[in-house]
Amino acid sequence: MKVITHLKNLLPKKKKTQAIMTVPENTELENERLYEKILQNLKNQRAPLSIKFGHSPSPYVSMLLDIDVNRKFIIIDEINNEEGHRQMCMSEPFTLSGRDNGIFVLFQSKIIDFGTIHGISFYRLPYPRHIEYLQRRVTPRLAIPLEIAMHVDFLLPGQPYVRTNIVDISLSGLRFSISRNVKSILENVIKIDHCRLITPFASPQEFTLEIKHCRYELNKQQTIVGCQFVDMDNVGLKFLSSLINRLQQYSLSTP
Incomplete structure (x- = not known):
């Protein structure tokens, strides 16, 4: 998508630094792979995402547009609500939830920054370190x-x-x-x-x-x-x- 590519180019590049790499435990690695799969599914399904700020009476709606696993961020669509957009730009923490093929998923987040192209806003969020997911029944009844x-x-x-x-x-x-x-x-x-x-x-x-x-x-x-x-x-x-x-x-x- 040209819009997303352009938005990515506007974001600051990460400086190259030397770091000591540590190998995560197997469980952590499995979780990372699972989280990536969940996010990819949400993006591919164009699943509506509910965004709930702590003190807001009702949630706002957005959509996952892009995922950057290497640079550890995700991009979501603008909230089509003036108050919701204001809260997002003020970097207020929120809960983001949706459904991946019927499985309820939820994680906490906070905006890193945002960009506007042709009057449409996009928000950049940190890559989630933990995603809660719940499937009530593994097999159909x-x-x-x-x-x-x-x-x-x-x-x-x-x-x-x-x-x-x-x-x-x-x-x-x-x-x-x-x-x-x-x-x-x-x-x-x-x-x-x-x-x-x-x-x-x-x-x-x-x-x-x-x-x-x-x-x-x-x-x-x-x-x-x-x-x-x-x-x-x-x-x-x-x-x-x-x-x-x-x-x-x-x-x-x-x-």
């Missing part, structure tokens, strides 16, 4: 259609054999419903061993589930429980992969 009966059976202390209906499932966990209020019992349970996952597609398979959350829905008279698969071997993983593949095929084939 598939809802179970009402016409497919899928259950989890297990025993609870002092309770009859429990049969539950699976609400949704992924490679990492599942949610099931129980048609009575067992919230007070499950709140004291961390793991459920020897759970039998029953589907119409294959023979039952045993898993260990770790309870993550539990709530009782009074209007539906049912307890909803979210669980994560733990201590899973290759047999269990293969079973789940095949099951999810069948469910995906079914959802694509149903109108």
